[in-house]
Amino acid sequence: MRAIAWRWAKRIGLGVLALGLLIHLYALLLTLVLPPTTLNMTGSALVGRDVQHRSVPLEEISPHLVRAVIAAEDSRFCSHGGIDMDAINQALRERSAGGRLRGASTISQQTAKNVFFWNGGGYVRKAGEAWMTLVIETVWGKERIMETYLNIAEWGDGIYGAEAAAQARFGVSAADLSPYQAALLAAVLPNPNDWRVDPPGNYVSGRASTLQQRMGIVQRDGLASCVLD
Template sequence: MSRKPSARPGLFGRLVRRTLLLGLVVLIVGPIAAVAVYRYVPPPITWLMVERAFEGRGFDRRWVPLSKISPQLVRAVIASEDSGFCHHHGFDFAAIEKALHHNAVSERLRGGSTISQQTAKNIFLWPHRDWPRKGLEAWFTVLIETIWGKPRIMEVYLNSIEWGPGVYGAEAAAQHDFHTSAARLAPAQAARLAAIIPDPLAWRAARPGPYVRRRSGTIVARAGVVRRDDLDACVYP
């Protein structure tokens, strides 16, 4: 008597396909839903904030709307971090190519990430570099550029980045370093804050060393170009 073939291989195959489909849906729909929510709701906390809290660095973050952040800081950050912010769609391929060339011949590493990429990483992903994170960073960058737009990206960025041990966002940084509000930052103060973004745990805006002083002076000049050439026009439509 012949036996009927087992249904288990077919059942296992269907289970694998359903699992893969579910994973694909989660990877596509989950990020879209999260980005859509944060278009209107301030992101409450980031992976980096949690990590720093476990390190005992404290937590000071005071969310303010973009209208209560000085345009001086917006221009300084564009000048320092992403001069093409208003002209790219999330990725500055020329800057990436320059960074790769620079890093190949220099020990001092240079990043090619745009403000949009930094925002995607800071809000949605873990801080340590690896290939899965870079792939997800690209996906989230496309989403926030599409769903949020430039003003919201800048608003979230300035309210979320690290500006010292346990200090996050422009308002907390302005109060901590200069005892003023983010709305009242002077050009030199804004430039100092922009200057320390690459290494906020080592550099200080309130008591800058020689390198930060030189860098902030350069940023003041470049921020003037940002204003003159309307390189911040997408933030203030």
């Protein structure tokens, strides 16, 4: 019985090692090409959604959208190493003071999760996400992380990536997004299947207006300097 258990343990261990090796090789490959799909896109297709997705290089995405997602999702994107410990500690302090526990996930972490993992999964997925965040910060760098993030982020209704979102929501290319259109897209990122931009409700409109002000701060203070010239 012990021999059988040992054989199965070795097989499982080898399987885990092989899977880890494949994930790391895939991360290296993605320094050359953008992800053709993600598990989230596959999941959308499996439930019958018409997945809309077309990758474009970062230079074909409006800098307004880069500033908008930094303003909305991760103002310290250019200064942290992938995991923002200051944001995590602040979230924990707010929770201990009686507030609700808010997310402190960086753009790098969201990119790692969306490229290599799935929604849910508990601590096992979170541990893998944290490790792969450090991997892509080291191997890809900030520009590639932002480029990948903007090409795989979900904007609801099976729409993935900035180009598909710009075309579907506003009838323009991602390169031609106005500051307000970019702010609207960034405003719905936390909940893209429930918050709408066409037309936006009062909450989304107000959040987008606030983000436009923050985008000015991002530009003024160079908070997107690791991505934009």
